[in-house]
Amino acid sequence: xxxxxxxxxxxxxxxxxxxxxxxxxxxxxxxxxxxxxxxxxxxxxxxxxxxxxxxxxxxxxxxxxxxxxxxxxxxxxxxxxxxxxxxxxxxxxxxxxxxxxxxxxxxxxxxxxxxxxxxxxxxxxxxxxxxxxxxxxxxxxxxxxxxxxxxxxxxxxxxxxxxxxxxxxxxxxxxxxxxxxxxxxxxxxxxxxxxxxxxxxxxxxxxxxxxxxxxxxxxxxxxxxxxxxxxxxxxxxxxxxxxxxxxxxxxxxxxxxxxxxxxxxxxxxxxxxxxxxxxxxxxxxxxxxxxxxxxxxxxxxxxxxxxxxxxxxxxxxxxxxxxxxxxxxxxxxxxxx
Numbered sequence: 001x002x003x004x005x006x007x008x009x010x011x012x013x014x015x016x017x018x019x020x021x022x023x024x025x026x027x028x029x030x031x032x033x034x035x036x037x038x039x040x041x042x043x044x045x046x047x048x049x050x051x052x053x054x055x056x057x058x059x060x061x062x063x064x065x066x067x068x069x070x071x072x073x074x075x076x077x078x079x080x081x082x083x084x085x086x087x088x089x090x091x092x093x094x095x096x097x098x099x100x101x102x103x104x105x106x107x108x109x110x111x112x113x114x115x116x117x118x119x120x121x122x123x124x125x126x127x128x129x130x131x132x133x134x135x136x137x138x139x140x141x142x143x144x145x146x147x148x149x150x151x152x153x154x155x156x157x158x159x160x161x162x163x164x165x166x167x168x169x170x171x172x173x174x175x176x177x178x179x180x181x182x183x184x185x186x187x188x189x190x191x192x193x194x195x196x197x198x199x200x201x202x203x204x205x206x207x208x209x210x211x212x213x214x215x216x217x218x219x220x221x222x223x224x225x226x227x228x229x230x231x232x233x234x235x236x237x238x239x240x241x242x243x244x245x246x247x248x249x250x251x252x253x254x255x256x257x258x259x260x261x262x263x264x265x266x267x268x269x270x271x272x273x274x275x276x277x278x279x280x281x282x283x284x285x286x287x288x289x290x291x292x293x294x295x296x297x298x299x300x301x302x303x304x305x306x307x308x309x310x311x312x313x314x315x316x317x318x319x320x321x322x323x324x325x326x327x328x329x330x331x332x333x334x335x336x337x
Contacts, residue, residue, distance in 0.1 A: 001031050001032065001033055002029045002031075002032040002033070002083045002084065003032070003033050003035075003080065003081065003082045003083050003084075004025060004029070004032055004033065004034045004035070004082065004083065004084045004085070004086065005034075005035050005036075005037060005056075005077065005080070005082045005084070005085040005086075005098060005101070005103060006018070006021075006022070006034060006035070006036045006037070006085070006086050006088065007036075007037050007038075007058075007085065007086070007087040007088055007089060007094050007095070007097065007098065007108075008036045008037060008038030008042065008046070008058075008088060009038065009042075009088055009089060010038070010039055010042075010062055010089070011042075011186065011263060012041070012042055012045055012244070012263030012264075012266070012267070013262060013263035013264075013265065013266040013267075013287065014088075014132065014287075015036075015038060015042045015045055015046060015263075016045065016154050016156075016263070016266040016267060016269075016270055017132050017133040017136060017154065017266060017287065017290075018036075018088060018136050019049055019051065019154040019155070019270070020133055020136070020137050020151050020152050020153070020154060021086070021088075021133075021136040021137045021139060021140045022034055022049065022051035022052065022140075023051060023152050024137055024140035024141070024147070024148070024152075025051070025086075025140045026051055028140065028141075033053045034051055034052055034053055035052070035053050035054050035055075035056055035080070035082075036052050036054075036055055036056065037056045037057075037058050037097065038055060038056075038057075038058050039057070039058050039062075040057045040058075040059075041244075042055070042244075043055040043057065043244075044243050044244030044245050044248075045244050045248075045267070048156060048244075048245065048248060049156075056077075059073070060093075065093055067096065070093070070096040070097050070100060071096075071100045073097050073100070073101075074096070074097045074098070074099065074100020074101040074102075075100065075101075077097065077098075077101040077103075078101050078102055080101075082098075082101065082103045083103070083104060083105065084103065084104070084105040084106075084107070085098035085101075085103040085105070085106050085107065086107045086108065086139045086140070087106065087107065087108035087114075087118065088108070088136055088139070089111075090108075090109055090111030090112065091111060091112055092111065092112040092113065092114055092117070095108060095111075095114045095117035095118055096117065098117075099116075099117045105119065105120060106118045106119050106120060107120040107122070107139050108120075108121065108122070108139065109121070109122050109123070109124045109135070109139070110122065110123055110124070120143060122138075122139070122143065129147075130285060130286065131285075131286060131287070131288070132286055132287050133151065133154075133287075133290065134147060134151060137151055153269075153270070153290040153291060154266065154269070154270040154290055155270055155272075156248055156252075156267065156270040156271050157252075157271075158248050158249045158251075158252035158271065162245065162248070162249045163249045163252060163253060165249075166242075166245075166246045166249035166250060167249075167253075169246070170236075170238060170241060170242070170246070170250075172213070172236065172250075174253065175211075176209055176210060176211040177209065177210050177211070177255040177256075178210065178211050178212075178213060178253055178254050178255055178256075179202075179205045179210045179211070179212050179213070179254065179255065179256040179257075179258065180212075180213050180214075180215060180250060180251060180254040180256070180257045180258075180268075181198055181201075181202065181212060181213070181214050181215075181224075181227070181257075181258050181259070182214075182215060182216060182257065182258070182259035182260060182262055182264040182265060182268070183195070183198050183214060183216060183220060183223050183224060183227060183260065184216035184217060184219065184220030184223060184239070184260065184262060184264075185260040185261060185262045186217070186219070186262065186263065189309070189310055191260050191261050191262070191279075191280055191281055191282055192223070192260050192280075192319070193260055193278045193280070193319050193322065194319060194320065195223055195226045195227055195230070196230060197322075197323070197324045197327070198227045198258070199226075199227045199230035199231060199232055200230075200324040201258065201324050201327055201328065201331070202227060202231075202232045202235050203231050203232060204324075204328055205256075205331075206232065206234060206235075208337050210255070210256070211234070211236070212232065212234070212235040212236070213235070213236045213238055213250060213254075214227060214228070214235060214236065214237050214238060214239055215238045215239060215242055215247055215250055215251075215264065216239040216240075216264065217239065217240060218239065218240030219240075220239040220240070221237065221239040221240045223239075224237040224238075224239040225237055238250070244267075247264060247267060248267055248271065251264070251267055251268045251271050251273060252271045252273070254268070254273050254274075255273075255274065255335060256273075256274050256275070256276075256331065256334070256335050257273050257274070257275040257276070258275070258276050258278070258327070258331075259275060259276070259277055259278065260277075260278050260280075261277060261278070261279050261280075261282045261284075261287065265277050265289050266287075266289060266290075268289070268291075268294070269289035269290050269291035269293075269294050270290070270291070272291050272292075272293050273291075273293060274293045274294075274334050274335055275289060275291070275293060275294040275295070275334075276294075276295055276297050276327060276330050276331060276334060277289045277294055277295070277296050277297065278297050278298075278319070278322065278327070279296055279297070279298040279304075279305075279318075280298070280304060280305075280316075280318035280319040280322070281304060281305055281307060281308055281309075281311070281318060282305050282307060283305040283307070284296040284298060295330060295334055297322065297326070297327060297330055298318075298322075299317075299318055299321055299322055301317055301318055301321070303317070303318070304317075304318040305318075
């Protein structure tokens, strides 16, 4: 049995986009065991992926070098005797642990001059592999191999027991059809649709008989409170009250998801829920929701995508001009209200 260690991304959405690469590893290396080293906040998702044997917590904060700590972790991982590692982040420091662990085969893109740390260092052709999911998947192939097309989409399944437990935990019912809003975006405000627009859309959905649930991290709680305060007293603010397993269960129950470009967007896509994915500063040409049930909503303006955390021009037209009326038209088409 081949043992493979994957150095995973730092973001939940990127971890979801990693799954087709894991699927491909399982196809190419029958009965292989795949462990993933990633930040603690991704563990709930990683443990839900059938391809993952175990999630190992990466204890190093984003941006921290800590060579001594990485050396100690590498020494510890030597005991597992991994045969191969795939390093998904492009940073130099992300390749240190598998090098210190003396894993014989170390694969990744060249990134920050990682020759030596990686002994299977590949040059990325962004024109051939425009999508993040494709770039990840290529690292599961032989050095000159091509990814199979069409590439499998990420896929999550929530059990009925998981759904029931989450509904009971949060005192929720399914007496009405459910619309879920994901109003946050960890990367920054330039990826977030305006609060007042979410509020207006929630009012329209309530008028059509929908229950509206707002989910996200504790950082999104104030945003969700403001959506409730703007004429939506019946909306349930669940931000900060759910872990990733809860979020997966709730999203699986939704008749509609309206989401910014975020990790939750990718979870909803993997659950194949009807979804509008709202893009402003980021690009669906790089990290789209991978589902036939997802529809991207984005304005074609010159300054977008800018990939900035905040609007560098100060007008935020990529989201401000994406009005509730435009989104409501898409909702009516998507779920036939």
